[in-house]
Amino acid sequence: MRIGNKNPIYVEENLLNIFKFLRYHIGTHQKYKCLILADELVASIYENELNYLINYPYFNHVRLLKYNVDENVKNIDNIKNIWDTLSNDKFNKKDLLISIGGGTISDIAGFASATFKRGINLVIIPTTLLAMTDASIGGKNAINYKNIKNEIGTYYSPLFTYIYPNFLNSLPEIEILSGFTEIIKHALLNNKDSVREILNLDPRKLPPISILKKSIQFKHHIVRIDPNEKNRRKILNLGHTLGHCFESIRFSNHLPTSHGICIAWGLQYTIKISEYLLNFPPYWSKKIIEWLQTWYGKPPKIKFNDLLPYLLQDKKNSDDKITFILLYAPGKPKIHKFNIQELKKIYDKCFHDFAS
Numbered sequence: 001m002r003i004g005n006k007n008p009i010y011v012e013e014n015l016l017n018i019f020k021f022l023r024y025h026i027g028t029h030q031k032y033k034c035l036i037l038a039d040e041l042v043a044s045i046y047e048n049e050l051n052y053l054i055n056y057p058y059f060n061h062v063r064l065l066k067y068n069v070d071e072n073v074k075n076i077d078n079i080k081n082i083w084d085t086l087s088n089d090k091f092n093k094k095d096l097l098i099s100i101g102g103g104t105i106s107d108i109a110g111f112a113s114a115t116f117k118r119g120i121n122l123v124i125i126p127t128t129l130l131a132m133t134d135a136s137i138g139g140k141n142a143i144n145y146k147n148i149k150n151e152i153g154t155y156y157s158p159l160f161t162y163i164y165p166n167f168l169n170s171l172p173e174i175e176i177l178s179g180f181t182e183i184i185k186h187a188l189l190n191n192k193d194s195v196r197e198i199l200n201l202d203p204r205k206l207p208p209i210s211i212l213k214k215s216i217q218f219k220h221h222i223v224r225i226d227p228n229e230k231n232r233r234k235i236l237n238l239g240h241t242l243g244h245c246f247e248s249i250r251f252s253n254h255l256p257t258s259h260g261i262c263i264a265w266g267l268q269y270t271i272k273i274s275e276y277l278l279n280f281p282p283y284w285s286k287k288i289i290e291w292l293q294t295w296y297g298k299p300p301k302i303k304f305n306d307l308l309p310y311l312l313q314d315k316k317n318s319d320d321k322i323t324f325i326l327l328y329a330p331g332k333p334k335i336h337k338f339n340i341q342e343l344k345k346i347y348d349k350c351f352h353d354f355a356s
C-alpha cells in the first residue's frame with residue numbers, strides 16, 4: 001500500500017519489496033554507496049533481513065553503524081561520527097542513508113542526512129509503533145543539546161518511508177503501549193468513529209493493521225497540507241504541551257517515564273480542559289478518560305507552579321502565551337492560546353478532579 005505521492009509511505013508485508021522502491025526512487029543507471037544506521041537490538045533480532053538489504057546489488061559500498069538505543073544516542077558526537085563516515089568514504093548527495101529503528105535512530109539519521117552536503121538521500125525503515133505512526137512521517141528530526149530534548153533539528157523528508165509491520169512482533173509491551181498514544185491522539189483529532197474503534201482495543205497489544213494504516217494516513221494528510229507547521233500541523237501537539245512537561249519533570253526527579261505514558265496523562269488534562277472551556281461532550285470525555293486511566297493511570301500530582309518553568313520552555317509558545325490544542329469534540333480541534341493565569345485556573349480545577 002502506498003500513502004501519498006511526494007515522500008510516500010509504503011506499508012508492505014514483504015520486506016524485499018523495498019528493492020522495488022529503491023529502484024523506482026533512485027534508479028538503476030548506476031550503483032551507489034549506502035550507510036545504514038541501525039538500532040543494535042533490531043539488527044540482532046533481524047540479522048537475516050539486514051543481510052538481505054546489505055546485499056542489494058545496486059550498492060557498491062555499504063557501511064553499517066549500530067547504536068545501543070537510549071535517549072542519549074541523539075547527541076552531536078554521534079552526528080559528527082556519521083558526518084565523518086560519510087565524508088571519509090566520499091559519499092555524495094546521490095548516495096543513500098538508511099535508518100532502521102525507532103524514532104531515536106530516525107531522528108539522528110534525519111538530522112545527519114539533512115545537514116551533510118545540505119541533504120543526501122534518506123530512506124526510513126521504522127521498527128516501533130511510535131516511529132511507524134509518528135516519528136518517521138513528516139520530515140521533522142532533532143537531537144538533544146545541553147540536556148534539552150530535541151533542541152536542534154531540521155525539516156527534511158526521506159525519499160520514502162518503508163513500513164514493514166512484522167517488525168512490531170518483537171516490540172516489548174511497554175513500547176506498544178507508548179506508541180499507542182499517538183494512535184489515540186490521531187483518532188481524537190480525526191473523528192468519533194476512529195475514537196470508538198480505539199476504545200475497544202487493549203493498547204498493550206498490537207493494533208489491527210487497518211487501524212495502523214488509518215493512523216499513518218491521518219498523520220500523512222496533516223503534514224502534507226502544512227509541512228512546516230505554520231498552522232494546521234500544530235494540532236498534532238494534542239496532549240503534548242503538558243505531556244512533555246510531565247516527561248521532563250519525571251526525568252529530572254529520577255523517575256523517567258515513557259513518552260507515551262506522559263502523553264496519555266497530557267491527553268487526560270486536554271480532554272478535561274476541553275470539557276470545561278469548549279463543552280467537549282461529557283459522554284466522550286468520560287469514556288476517553290476512563291480508557292486512558294485504565295491503561296496509563298491517572299496523571300501525576302504535579303502542582304502548577306512546578307510545571308510552569310517547563311511550560312514556558314515549550315517551542316510552540318508565542319507572544320507570552322502558552323499554546324494548547326483543545327477539542328470541541330472528537331475530530332474538531334482548536335488551537336488555543338492561554339495566558340498564565342487562565343491556564344493556572346483551569347489546570348488547578350482539573351488537578352482537583354484528578355486528585356479525587
Ligand SMILES: NC(=O)c1ccc[n+]([C@@H]2O[C@H](COP(=O)([O-])OP(=O)(O)OC[C@H]3O[C@@H](n4cnc5c(N)ncnc54)[C@H](O)[C@@H]3O)[C@@H](O)[C@H]2O)c1
Nearest residue numbers: 041069102103104105127128130131135140141167170171
Ligand atoms: N521526529 C519526530 O517527528 C519524532 C516524533 C516522535 C518522537 N520522536 C523521537 O523518537 C524517539 C523515541 O522513539 P521510539 O519511541 O520509536 O523508540 P526508540 O527508538 O527510542 O526505541 C525504543 C526501544 O525499542 C527498541 N526497539 C526498536 N524497535 C524494536 C523492535 N522492532 N523490536 C524490539 N525492540 C525494538 C529499541 O532498541 C529501544 O530499546 C524520541 O527521541 C523522540 O524524541 C521524534
